Amino acid sequence: xxxxxxxxxxxxxxxxxxxxxxxxxxxxxxxxxxxxxxxxxxxxxxxxxxxxxxxxxxxxxxxxxxxxxxxxxxxxxxxxxxxxxxxxxxxxxxxxxxxxxxxxxxxxxxxxxxxxxxxxxxxxxxxxxxxxxxxxxxxxxxxxxxxxxxxxxxxxxxxxxxxxxxxxxxxxxxxxxxxxxxxxxxxxxxxxxxxxxxxxxxxxxxxxxxxxxxxxxxxxxxxxxxxxxxxxxxxxxxxxxxxxxxxxxxxxxxxxxxxxxxxxxxxxxxxxxxxxxxxxxxxxxxxxxxxxxxxxxxxxxxxxxxxxxxxxxxxxxxxxxxxxxxx
Amino acid sequence: xxxxxxxxxxxxxxxxxxxxxxxxxxxxxxxxxxxxxxxxxxxxxxxxxxxxxxxxxxxxxxxxxxxxxxxxxxxxxxxxxxxxxxxxxxxxxxxxxxxxxxxxxxxxxxxxxxxxxxxxxxxxxxxxxxxxxxxxxxxxxxxxxxxxxxxxxxxxxxxxxxxxxxxxxxxxxxxxxxxxxxxxxxxxxxxxxxxxxxxxxxxxxxxxxxxxxxxxxxxxxxxxxxxxxxxxxxxxxxxxxxxxxxxxxxxxxxxxxxxxxxxxxxxxxxxxxxxxxxxxxxxxxxxxxxxxxxxxxxxxxxxxxxxxxxxxxxxxxxxxxxxxxxxxxxxxxxxxxxxxxxxxxxxxxxxxxxxxxxxxxxxxxxxxxxxxxxxxxxxxxxxxxxxxxxxxxxxxxxxxxxxxxxxxxxxxxxxxxxxxxxxxxxxxxxxxxxxxxxxxxxxxxxxxxxxxxxxxxxxxxxxxxxxxxxxxxxxxxxxxxxx
Numbered sequence: 081x082x083x084x085x086x087x088x089x090x091x092x093x094x095x096x097x098x099x100x101x102x103x104x105x106x107x108x109x110x111x112x113x114x115x116x117x118x119x120x121x122x123x124x125x126x127x128x129x130x131x132x133x134x135x136x137x138x139x140x141x142x143x144x145x146x147x148x149x150x151x152x153x154x155x156x157x158x159x160x161x162x163x164x165x166x167x168x169x170x171x172x173x174x175x176x177x178x179x180x181x182x183x184x185x186x187x188x189x190x191x192x193x194x195x196x197x198x199x200x201x202x203x204x205x206x207x208x209x210x211x212x213x214x215x216x217x218x219x220x221x222x223x224x225x226x227x228x229x230x231x232x233x234x235x236x237x238x239x240x241x242x243x244x245x246x247x248x249x250x251x252x253x254x255x256x257x258x259x260x261x262x263x264x265x266x267x268x269x270x271x272x273x274x275x276x277x278x279x280x281x282x283x284x285x286x287x288x289x290x291x292x293x294x295x296x297x298x299x300x301x302x303x304x305x306x307x308x309x310x311x312x313x314x315x316x317x318x319x320x321x322x323x324x325x326x327x328x329x330x331x332x333x334x335x336x337x338x339x340x341x342x343x344x345x346x347x348x349x350x351x352x353x354x355x356x357x358x359x360x361x362x363x364x365x366x367x368x369x370x371x372x373x374x375x376x377x378x379x380x381x382x383x384x385x386x387x388x389x390x391x392x393x394x395x396x397x398x399x400x401x402x403x404x405x406x407x
Numbered sequence: 408x409x410x411x412x413x414x415x416x417x418x419x420x421x422x423x424x425x426x427x428x429x430x431x432x433x434x435x436x437x438x439x440x441x442x443x444x445x446x447x448x449x450x451x452x453x454x455x456x457x458x459x460x461x462x463x464x465x466x467x468x469x470x471x472x473x474x475x476x477x478x479x480x481x482x483x484x485x486x487x488x489x490x491x492x493x494x495x496x497x498x499x500x501x502x503x504x505x506x507x508x509x510x511x512x513x514x515x516x517x518x519x520x521x522x523x524x525x526x527x528x529x530x531x532x533x534x535x536x537x538x539x540x541x542x543x544x545x546x547x548x549x550x551x552x553x554x555x556x557x558x559x560x561x562x563x564x565x566x567x568x569x570x571x572x573x574x575x576x577x578x579x580x581x582x583x584x585x586x587x588x589x590x591x592x593x594x595x596x597x598x599x600x601x602x603x604x605x606x607x608x609x610x611x612x613x614x615x616x617x618x619x620x621x622x623x624x625x626x627x628x629x630x631x632x633x634x635x636x637x638x639x640x641x642x643x644x645x646x647x648x649x650x651x652x653x654x655x656x657x658x659x660x661x662x663x664x665x666x667x668x669x670x671x672x673x674x675x676x677x678x679x680x681x682x683x684x685x686x687x688x689x690x691x692x693x694x695x696x697x698x699x700x701x702x703x704x705x706x707x708x709x710x711x712x713x714x715x716x717x718x719x720x721x722x723x724x725x726x727x728x729x730x731x732x733x734x735x736x737x738x739x740x741x742x743x744x745x746x747x748x749x750x751x752x753x754x755x756x757x758x759x760x761x762x763x764x765x766x767x768x769x770x771x772x773x774x775x776x777x778x779x780x781x782x783x784x785x786x787x788x789x790x791x792x793x794x795x796x797x798x799x800x801x802x803x804x805x806x807x808x809x810x811x812x813x814x815x816x817x818x819x820x821x822x823x824x825x826x827x828x829x830x831x832x833x834x835x836x837x838x839x840x841x842x843x844x845x846x847x848x849x850x851x852x853x854x855x856x857x858x859x860x861x862x863x864x865x866x867x868x869x870x871x872x873x874x875x876x877x878x879x880x881x882x883x884x885x886x887x888x889x890x
Contacts, residue, residue: 114679114680114681114682114683115679115680115681115833116681116683116684117681117684117833117853119853119854120681120683120684120687120688120853120854121683121684123687124683124684124687130524130528130736131417131736131737132417132420132736132737133417133418133420134418134419134420135418136416136418137415137416137417137418138418140415140416141415144413327683358415359415362415363727367413367414367415368413370413370414370415371413
């Protein structure tokens with residue numbers, strides 16, 4: 081798991097320094113990206129959704145999906161007890177089956193990072209949402225303090241939200257500079273960095289053209305991951321939105337040599353859904369992204385469905401929900 | 408070879424063929440009954456395995472005569488039946504097609520070689536939609552703008568190709584029946600099975616005997632239908648050569664004719680196109696149904712300024728196409744329909760090599776038995792290459808470039824054909840301009856190979872005449888009607 085971000089921009093990004101030099105040049109660049117045809121993108125996503133993944137392929141995909149889950153709780157009612165339980169679940173999703181892998185991370189609000197960390201240690205990552213999640217409506221000073229708090233508490237990963245108001249108003253450079261500043265706030269005293277994910281809240285950006293522009297903006301700003309949604313706005317993650325983001329990371333690596341991860345979050349509840357996403361990762365971005373370092377699911381109820389399907393494949397029988405642990 | 412840990416191997420996901428019951432031999436469907444033919448017989452095979460599926464009767468001239476006579480007898484009752492009553496039969500047929508959809512899709516894939524995802528998600532649903540659509544017209548013909556009291560023509564002789572066996576049957580039979588005609592239809596020699604299953608569906612729907620007659624056979628059977636003196640209307644979909652022969656055969660008679668023939672469609676990509684979706688449209692345009700599509704986008708015209716970028720993306724996308732078992736639900740490209748067609752594709756692609764075009768195909772393992780051709784593109788192609796002019800009717804794309812919109816129009820129209828064209832641009836005004844300049848029966852904008860029963864389809868120039876589908880499709884089966 082790369083938890084460090086390079087201090088100096090990647091050499092592949094150097095060619096883009098002029099793009100981000102001014103509001104005007106950044107706008108020209110983002111508006112010059114090829115458009116996305118909505119009907120075509122949705123048809124492609126639906127087409128990939130008809131792939132039939134069975135038997136050995138299904139077993140492989142389920143284990144990979146479990147390893148990609150950022151097991152998440154982001155509620156006002158979260159307590160130390162609740163997030164500790166989630167930490168235990170992330171370590172051993174299926175206590176009855178030691179061959180079941182751990183999830184990638186647990187994702188909580190920043191003030192609860194220490195509680196989870198005490199349970200999972202270094203065996204599972206702890207991700208914290210920051211920057212006035214979920215709306216992003218706060219001053220920059222508060223957003224940065226929010227981030228530093230979480231990093232100081234031991235967060236391995238920071239899931240920040242962009243200022244959608246600024247983005248929709250066309251203030252791209254402001255959004256860019258916020259991401260750069262938050263990335264710097266992810267630095268630890270020992271020189272390493274917490275891993276940064278940038279949440280677009282695609283349900284508020286609405287158009288696929290905006291999703292593509294936001295993806296390039298965040299990648300140029302040095303994020304490690306791009307993430308669809310907070311889970312607090314509908315629609316959250318969808319297959320076509322994730323398709324556009326996977327195209328963006330694929331094209332960005334081709335242009336710069338830098339690989340960026342993708343995290344759909346919110347609304348992915350079933351094994352069937354998760355497998356559709358993995359098929360899309362495989363056929364759009366390629367197998368280099370079929371790894372928890374490069375693709376994550378932001379989810380809560382998804383994990384138990386993955387476990388039920390996993391047990392069904394190994395035993396040939398469905399078990400009731402009482403045979404799987406509560407989150 | 409050691410397997411990389413993050414390689415996502417899709418396990419085989421075959422659709423079960425137990426749902427279809429293929430008989431050892433089939434007769435002809437005449438006057439509501441399956442009868443033995445008086446001629447010889449031939450075999451139909453599975454092009455993916457070369458396994459013999461069934462023995463099929465080859466209808467002789469005498470058999471065709473019986474079928475035409477049955478259709479003529481049935482015409483009296485069928486044409487005088489109220490449109491509302493005819494609609495009931497068509498609606499019933501449409502519903503049975505939906506109910507038996509899986510059976511029809513599996514049988515189509517076995518006999519034709521097309522992937523099950525296409526027969527299941529494209530062919531069969533559009534077939535049902537055609538019957539539903541024309542069922543709706545049956546009692547509204549006087550409101551179609553084709554005259555106050557439109558009258559059917561009589562007996563329609565219909566000859567259809569092997570690329571969309573059931574879909575072409577629907578395009579022919581649904582409007583003919585809705586207008587009060589009766590039909591004698593010949594499916595293609597290599598793909599008769601779904602037409603014979605459709606005959607069973609006619610029985611199941613209690614369609615009056617003789618309204619639909621299915622006679623199987625090869626060219627001579629088709630000729631017997633077309634030249635039969637008691638046939639009032641000839642409808643043909645197939646090659647331009649045969650279409651010309653039919654036009655000669657009916658010249659000087661009272662027969663009405665519609666021909667839907669070959670094509671060499673230009674798929675035009677401008678520099679401002681939504682490039683990822685354009686790549687999908689190119690793939691769909693030429694690799695859908697193994698490229699066995701008369702309106703296939705077989706000539707890619709790409710603006711020179713984005714040609715390299717587009718081709719890089721296209722090649723990467725072609726690398727994800729899955730070629731193989733048509734019944735596997737994850738197969739994108741199935742088998743070439745016949746040894747004869749495979750030989751034709753090999754011959755023309757060989758000419759492409761000889762003429763100096765650059766051939767490229769992704770690495771793909773082709774099965775050893777059956778007829779297969781890897782998805783292929785030729786770059787460095789000009790208007791002077793034969794592969795840019797002749798219809799290959801296979802998964803082979805010729806790539807040409809252009810500099811300006813005017814040059815794109817010139818090159819797109821510089822073909823003896825004119826069935827379809829595609830335009831990819833984010834500029835709406837350019838779409839409208841191109842649509843008015845392109846001499847093609849169908850112009851798709853930011854999409855390709857989209858078919859809807861409400862939309863008329865047909866060609867310019869050597870791509871044929873007459874329209875199928877929509878209100879326009881009724882005119883082909885009514886007296887004195889034209890649009």
